[in-house]
Amino acid sequence: MTSITPVAPHSGQPLPGFEQVDPQTIAALATPAQVGATRVIPNFTLNPQQQSNWCWLATSSDVHIFYLPAAPITQCALAGGVLFNDPTRCCTSPVPGACNQPGLPSIALRAMGNLLGAPFALNTLSYPQVQTEINAGRPIIVGYTQPQQQVGHAVLLLGYTDVPTAASKVLVGDPARGYLEVTFSDLLFTYSKYASEVCFTHG
Numbered sequence: 001m002t003s004i005t006p007v008a009p010h011s012g013q014p015l016p017g018f019e020q021v022d023p024q025t026i027a028a029l030a031t032p033a034q035v036g037a038t039r040v041i042p043n044f045t046l047n048p049q050q051q052s053n054w055c056w057l058a059t060s061s062d063v064h065i066f067y068l069p070a071a072p073i074t075q076c077a078l079a080g081g082v083l084f085n086d087p088t089r090c091c092t093s094p095v096p097g098a099c100n101q102p103g104l105p106s107i108a109l110r111a112m113g114n115l116l117g118a119p120f121a122l123n124t125l126s127y128p129q130v131q132t133e134i135n136a137g138r139p140i141i142v143g144y145t146q147p148q149q150q151v152g153h154a155v156l157l158l159g160y161t162d163v164p165t166a167a168s169k170v171l172v173g174d175p176a177r178g179y180l181e182v183t184f185s186d187l188l189f190t191y192s193k194y195a196s197e198v199c200f201t202h203g
Contacts, residue, residue, distance in 0.1 A: 021171065021179040039134055040159035040171060041066075049175040050075045051100040055154040057082075058175035059141045060108035062156065066139065067114060067203030082111050102151045105141040106199050114201050122196040127160075127168055127184050134160055138201050139173075142187075144194040152194065160184075 044066050049058035057075045065072045079099050080089035090099035109115035122142055133140050134157070145152035158179075159171035167183040174180055182190075 019181045020177075021181050038159065038161045039131075041134060041137055041139055044139060044158055044173070046156070046158075046173040046179065047075075047175065051079075051095060053100050053102045053151060054079065055175050056103045056105045056143060057108055059143075059154045059156050059173075060105050060112065060114070062173075062175075063109065063139050063141065063201050064112045064114050067201075073112065078108055078112070082108055102145075104197060105143045105154045106197055109141070109199055109201060114203065116200040116202040119197040119199045121192075122188065122198050123192040125188070125198050130157060130160055130170060130184070131162075133200060134158070141199040141201065142191060142196065143199070144191045144196040146194050 045062065047058055047062055049055045054075050057078050061073050061075050061078050074091065076091040076095065076099070077087040079101075080091060081087040082103065083090070083099065083101060090096060104119075106115055106119040116138070122144070125142075130140065140157040141154055142157060143152060143154040153174075153176070155175070156173035157170050158173045161169045161171075161181075163169070167185055169181050169183050170187055172180040172182060172187070
């Protein structure tokens, strides 16, 4: 598992209701894929976003590499390809400022052929849908944009825990903050108040 170094402007601190999870704990849960009532997508590598606005590219490229490890794509190549139709344009050092743009995960996923169906608002996502996708080994990307702002954030849903006596939780892969655990209700509460999109994925 890859450790995450927080990238500005996102704080390295978990959001309210979100609890930090040790990556080694995730690795243990993912081997085997199901332990008790917990299911985590195995063999998924979470990489940090390489620029402050590249959460949409980090999550999307991680999904692509998960499905097609023999055909990896870098965040900078994806940025150049999607933004400028030139995969090399954003892969220079330093990265041109014009490349550090926010965007929608659905756009990047569609460009790579990894978007399953059409994106939809988070407030229509159900917990059984999360279970179905995770059980099938398909990561989910959730993106949101705050009101009157052009910059939001994108995270991955990589697992879930069913606890009969408590609220069900989901495992979040955040390219700015690392692995987080949050109840599904808190996830909806945190992100549903913003303009959002849920992206189902496939290889």
